[in-house]
Amino acid sequence: MPAEYLVSKVWPQDRATLAKVDALLAQEGIERDANLDYTCAIVDDDLNVIGTGSCFGNTLRCLAVSSEHQGEGLMNKLITHLIEVEYERGNLKLFVYTKTTAAKFFRDLGFHEIARVDGTLSFLENRPDGFPGYLRRLSSSRRPGTAGAVVMNANPFTLGHRHLVEVAASACDTLHLFVVSEDASLVPFDVRMRLVREGVADLGNVVVHESGPYIISSATFPSYFLKDDVAVNEGHARLDIAVFCRIAAELGITRRFVGEEPASQVTGVYNRVMCEELPHAGIECVVVPRLEVDGSVVSASTVRCALQTGDLDTVRRLVPESTYRFFASDEAEPVLARIRAACDVCHY
Missing domain, CATH: 3.40.50.620 (HUPs)
Incomplete structure (x- = not known):
């Protein structure tokens, strides 16, 4: 009889478990995404990670089950757990990107395919009437x-x-x-x-x-x-x-x-x-x-750089009057504070 495994959150500071998560993902040809805000894992009695999955916003990501434990329903457990986490966050509209070879598995779990790039990836959502x-x-x-x-x-x-x-x-x-x-x-x-x-x-x-x-x-x-x-x-x-x-x-x-x-x-x-x-x-x-304006192409990154330094003269040359009015107003202060605090406004 298969063991009854539990799904648990992996905390960002738990480097030992995250290293095991990375090792499992690597076995499946996956590298842990840089954009994640929740990760979970299933471990066996020897504390080996045998299944993992993650979220970012309202998307499910980085799902993998050890080849030695496939067919035991662990992927279903992971996805069910992640959906519960998302619902608790208030995210009811969920999306998943996966290899095309795994798309049927997600369709069987109630997801609906929006589009695919043959041989590479599929984009699915959990609502039958979302994209339609x-x-x-x-x-x-x-x-x-x-x-x-x-x-x-x-x-x-x-x-x-x-x-x-x-x-x-x-x-x-x-x-x-x-x-x-x-x-x-x-x-x-x-x-x-x-x-x-x-x-x-x-x-x-x-x-x-x-x-x-x-x-x-x-x-x-x-x-x-x-x-x-x-x-x-x-x-x-x-x-x-x-x-x-x-x-x-x-x-x-x-x-x-x-x-x-x-x-x-x-x-x-x-x-x-x-x-x-x-x-x-x-x-x-x-x-x-x-x-081009004054011999240089107009770019949003140039405008953000000018906003960061408070150079409204440059901003005015590069944006419509309506955009300039907004950034010159008190209403823009929260946005300007965010831009001023950013490390890299040119390529963000």
Whole structure:
């Protein structure tokens, strides 16, 4: 009769157990993710870690069971425990990224696949109507004529973002502008969304959307089961594209506009993969040259650096008036305090 194993929290200061967690993950070809806020483990009578799992936000990550104990229901125990932890935190909408070979296991446990990159990873959620419901809500904003799309973080909204939106909006009847909803940026989502809406309010054919949890930021994309940085960046891009293609089909989008980013390797990979993959779904990828001011490209990181040092003159040259008004007001003080306290505002 199999032993009755318990699932226990692993505290961050318990280095001995974490080392055993890392060893088990390594056996399964997984490296412990840098973005984790809860880890649990199952240990045997000799205190060997034979199963482990973790969370970050409302995502389940880094799940592994020793090959010697597979088939004993330990993975089910781990996932049940993590779901209970998430529910206690108030996270009822849960997501999991896993290898495609393990996707069926999660579907059997009640998760529903949103998208996959064949041979690499699957993206699933625990609600049967989560992504389909999001698509239905988007469909109400579908309009006659040609449709394009822009996806942006806007951390914060700059003249460069405005330029991209203007170029895209002039090339189609309706432009769907998606603002990444995840609060993984120095400028909080509610502020980013407000500044985007104010910054494009005069463009009548632009429809602004929250991305919800379905357009994934680099801060929360899981990298623990991909072999290197290039694989991580390509995997992230391909998953983003797989999700986006379903959104595009719902809204009749046939062009996606992206800003040129020659200095960023990550964005360069994204743009390359989009240019390769989107045409297969009947979507043209249009790379728009960056806006320059005084001989330099406008970037959100430059604006954040200026905000950190209190250089509002530079900020004013690089952002729309609505963005400047916000950062020059007392209302912006909590955001400015966060930026001033950050160690690296240029690449955050």
